[in-house]
Amino acid sequence: MLFIKCDELKPGMRLARPIYSKKGALLYDRAHVLKDMQSIENIKNFGLIGVFILEPAEPVPPMTQDDIEFERFQTVMYHEIMDEMEHIVKTHKQEHFPNICAQIIKSYGNLNKKITFQQALRSTEDYIYKHSLNVGILSAMICHSLGVSLSDQNEAVMAGVIHDIGKLTLNAELQSKLNCSQEELSVIDAHEVAGYPIIDDAFSFLPNVRRACNQSRKILYDYWRNNIVDTSKALISAKVLVVAGVFDKETAVRVDDAPISEVLVIRKMMQRSDVFDHKVVKALVDSLNILFPGVSVELNTGEKALVIRTNEADFLRPTVLSFKDNTIIDLSNRGAYGNLEIVDIMKTMDNRYIMDTSKMKALGFSVDEPEYV
Template sequence: MLFIKCDELRPGMRLAKPIYSKKGVLLYDRATVLKDTQSIENIKGFGLIGLFILEPAEPVPPMTADDIEFERFQTVMYNEIMEELQRIRAKGKQEKFPNICAQIIKSYGNLRKKITFQQALRSEEDYIYKHSLNVAILAAAITHAMNVPLSEQNEAVMAAVIHDIGKLTLPTDLQSKQHTTEEERAVIDGHEVQGYPIIDEAFSFQPNIKRACNQARRMLLDYWNGNPIDSQKMLLAAKVLVVAGIFDKETAVRLDDSPTSEVVVIRKMMNRSDVFDPKVVKGLIDSLNILVPGVSVELNSGEKALVIRTNDDDFLRPTVLSFRDNTIIDLSDRRSYGELEIVDIMKTMDNRYVMDTAKIKALGINVEEPNYV
């Protein structure tokens, strides 16, 4: 699979992922062949920075119905959030905001199963909108896993969607920059604070929205600048915003930088319980499919292995199959494998993993069969 910028698309290329309209209508399905220059010009008009393209002999990667719906939902909600944030900046009033948050909670804030969180490729221009959407999806899932009241779940999701509205006035390169200097952080912080009067006006009857945004901002600024951390009086929405925001920021798929794996990010959070509330981090872990059957991992011994059984008690210590000699390693057995641990995840270019279940079953290992479309 290759990522090709729209200006470099050529007739004969095959799409690796579906393309949807702003309303969620399927325009081009997977494996669609770009037959002529007109279809390429049509795609350029969608405002995409590029597409994932299948190599000549590459089969179409399998996707479940949940995978496809997640991508469709992201496309629709990204456009709705972009239009709503621009409207709030211009008029100081919300229009579709409650409905946007209700849709996010309905889709990902009351599920009885974990979700596979797929990151869409983002550019400098669309970073804030896609970040806001993803943080809101994570906030909905985390608060559901924590079994908090609907009112607190709604506050967390609303804060997630609106929290970066002040950053929209930044130069686009600073909106999405992964690693910033202290001077750049001061500039970013100034723009973020300038957005609070807008939040105040649009949410005058919900003061906790601005309060949560401000508390999360101060916490992260102290964290990045190495200052003492005080989280005693923080709202739950603010604690969720900190965890969800950092998780999305560091695992984001960008043109100019490789994403950090979920395992590395969550380990970092678990090592800083003063910044990342352990209950919220657990809510994140309980919401997402991370080290599940089919994921290829790297061990601290240098070995590569395949996860074949999830560990619900400690997701970082599942059962894996070593690629070196086909031995089964149960990392939950600390007496035998106490020194061995997973250090990273290996994924495909579009941040997805695929497992050949037939080969695994041939080894006598029982795994759940994904329901691919």
């Protein structure tokens, strides 16, 4: 699978992922062949920077119905959030914001199952809007897992979606830059603070939205600058925003930078409980499919292995099948494998996996069978 910029598309190429309109209507399905220049011009007119293309002999990648719906939902909500944030910047008033957050909570704030969190490719121009959407979705799921009140969940989602509105006036490259200098951090922080009067005006009836944004900003500002971090008085919505914001930022798929794996990001969070509340991090882990059957991993010995059974008690220590000698390793058995651990995930370009569940069942393992479309 290759990412091809729109200007480099050619007739005969096959789409690897579906393309939706702003309203969520399917425009081009997976495996659609770009037959002529008109199809390519249509894609350019959708405002996309590029699309994922299948290589000549590559089969269509597996997607479940949940994967497809998540991608459609992201497309629709991205455009709604972009339009609403531009409206708020101009008028300091919200128009559709409560409805946007209600849609996020309805779709992803009441799930009783984990989801595979698919990251859409981002450019410098659309980074803030896609980041805001994903932080809102993650906040909704974390709050549901924590069992907080609906009002707290609503405030957390609102803060997640609106927290970066001040950064829209930043240089486009700084909006999405992952590793910043101390000087750049100060510039970014100043723009974020400059957006708070807008949040105050638009959310005057919900002061905790602004408080959550400010508290999370202060926590992360001290964290990035290696200062002492104090979260003792932070709202639960601020703690959720810290975890959701950093997770999305570091795992985001950028045009000009490779993402950090979910395992590395969560492991880093677990090592800094003074910054990332351990209950909130656990709620994030409990909401997402990360180390599930079919995922290829690298062990600290350098060996490669395949996850064949999850470990709900400690997701970092599942049961794996070694590629080296086909031995089954139960990492939850610390007596036998205490020094062995997963250091990272081996990923395909679009982060999707598929495995033969029938073989796993024949070996006596109980595994979920996703319904691929």
